[in-house]
Amino acid sequence: MHLRALPPQAVAMVSTLEEIIAIVRACAEHRTPIIPYGAGTSLECHVGAPQDGVSIDLSGMKRVLRVNPEDQDCTVEPGLTRSALNEALRHTGLFFPVDPGADATIGGMAATRASGTTTLRYGGMRENVMALSVVTADGRVIKTARRARKSAAGYDLTRLFVGSEGTLGIIADVTLKLHPAPEAMSAAVCAFASARGATSTVVEAIQGGLPLARAEYLDAAAIGAVNGVFGTTYPVSDALFLEFHGSAEEVAAHAERARSIAAENGGGEFRWAVETEARNQLWKARHNAGLAALSLRPGARPWSTDVCVPISQLPDCIDATKQDIAALPFPAIVIGHIGDGNFHVILLLDSASPEESDAARRFNDALVARAIAMDGTSTGEHGIGMGKRECLRQELGAAVDLMADVKRAIDPHFLMNPDKIFLSCANAQPT
């Protein structure tokens, strides 16, 4: 089932709030499932239509509705992509930092509680969404909050909808925190003799309070793939991609501390990227590592999974994961936002081979079980979707029943993005 295409019966291209409401009301009347769609970059089958229904394509709703530079916030339509938002902000001195890699839509990022490379310093969507307008399954429109930086007014509906994966309503606009563009930035790549050297460097930096803006790990297989596809010349070994933001003095001081910690952990020279173009190239290589991995086995089907553990557990978790990878009958790479304790494994399997599918499933089960045993989570940022429903139960037990109670209260006919997070049938029984 993993990653199988599950097309809807119809696609509605909407361009206004009123159109969303009209379609939702029509669907509600006919008890037809509704599947919100942004850029289609999610990884756990969030946009599939297992119960048929109408996909509501929000990619045409991409206006910046309002920028408040003096309050460092903005309100945008859900179909705007993060890169288009940052383009629109270019002359304000502000930027929107959340960077999941893909050029996802802001609505999709809110719906899946996206995070990514800069979450270590700026937080993810959980921290950066201030308010949402949402159309619920009965066609009501609610506004979850106003623009105050904090509030104690009632339940935190903003964060209830952030990460609800389209199962509680359709996000119609998003108010976001913005951040001042840092005065100075520098990035560096450092090669290590072992995964342990790279992971320990980041753990020690975090524990020492060093403010890293990005701390990304790529294993040797990922570096090899990146070099092969993009013509880069990084040493083929485990590597850290680091970035520092702040004043020129802070950036220099933080980079020097990082260099010293890396050296104590067997790290090589820092290869610097300070100018914008050089930094962009470096992060392009990082962001496209997953794509580059496809070159390791042309024609293979990629399966991208992720977990997140408390930082002290990260070196052991990655070492054990790499041992499991060594025993797989197909190639795989490990990359991740390890400053948050979060990493991805991309498995490259032959989808025609039941043996390989079984091996991949066993690998993923073991990965999730290990993360949970370390008091971590079955998914740091990809979400539950259809792929990790059983993992969610394994991770949170009876809390999942309470989530289903909330789902039932807000969407009693289970019309909103069915079978994501929970199976609709099991939970749609009247209580």
Added chain:
Amino acid sequence: MHLRALPPQAVAMVSTLEEIIAIVRACAEHRTPIIPYGAGTSLECHVGAPQDGVSIDLSGMKRVLRVNPEDQDCTVEPGLTRSALNEALRHTGLFFPVDPGADATIGGMAATRASGTTTLRYGGMRENVMALSVVTADGRVIKTARRARKSAAGYDLTRLFVGSEGTLGIIADVTLKLHPAPEAMSAAVCAFASARGATSTVVEAIQGGLPLARAEYLDAAAIGAVNGVFGTTYPVSDALFLEFHGSAEEVAAHAERARSIAAENGGGEFRWAVETEARNQLWKARHNAGLAALSLRPGARPWSTDVCVPISQLPDCIDATKQDIAALPFPAIVIGHIGDGNFHVILLLDSASPEESDAARRFNDALVARAIAMDGTSTGEHGIGMGKRECLRQELGAAVDLMADVKRAIDPHFLMNPDKIFLSCANAQPT
């Protein structure tokens, strides 16, 4: 009604999770309301028993269950106070920053989404609670999350319970983020010729990205009360209490930038407090300003209200509020966490006078309406309780119905802390 004592029929002093469960089950069986109680420092009648019932006093559950210095987190029982937690952390190099002023319990602070003087830099309970164990109205125990720094696993139940004011369940333990104690700290008090000078200083500092750790405003009446009660000698004028955290170099650089912005806005000399004892005295004066205000009218009943607005609106909001205060028939002070756009007004009224009560109510209504008109919130940190239910509707409209749907799903008989956030009767009707 405001602040009227509403005692419960019985108080249960609990010391274990099992005792909480036993009492909740007994109450559920007899449809008896349950009112969780911590330190009793909340300000909107959160611990009153308007429908009778049993108060569950959690102040005896005050153990630190686990500290994970390497992950910078800890798990504590709900009755532990924030000062007791910081005392327990004293030798770890870590601290728990959230500081609402009162020595509240961690469970109460989570339940009311507390924030306070350091929220500007470290976030409030919304940002610093990682996970909760909760006993729901039917006696179930759920764990909302594990210890990963981020997760995309299902609905964000942690943040649903943070700020739910005891209306969804009883918090039985809390897992908190901790922060490395800053290498250096310094604090300063600066007097201004006008409220506008003080507020503009903070707005410009925030807009310029200056990392303030604390930015507190006290009006001249508050300063006068503090001087009178505590023997301090601050100039009796509008004042800022500022604090800077970081490396010694950062603290010096940030303080110098703040001094320069203050000077441009008519601020006087910075009166520094660098040593721990001097800083403690300064913050003691700030924290006890509300108490000191009682001296302005001995025997008066204090009514403490709060709002929070986008930072660009703050100077206008405070100016208009101070004009309203000038027209009141009783004294009042303005103090607040203005770096977040959040401030308090403490009204000192004669509770025997219906005219004064009416004037206070009109003042509060106008304050809330102004904050909402500025796209702010009716309460930045005090919560809704019984005092601001109508304000919540005014602020969020139909979203309150959705909150009530969630309430009904999790606590169908409205046993948990009735009449807080919503009136039980109105919302307990079957849908």
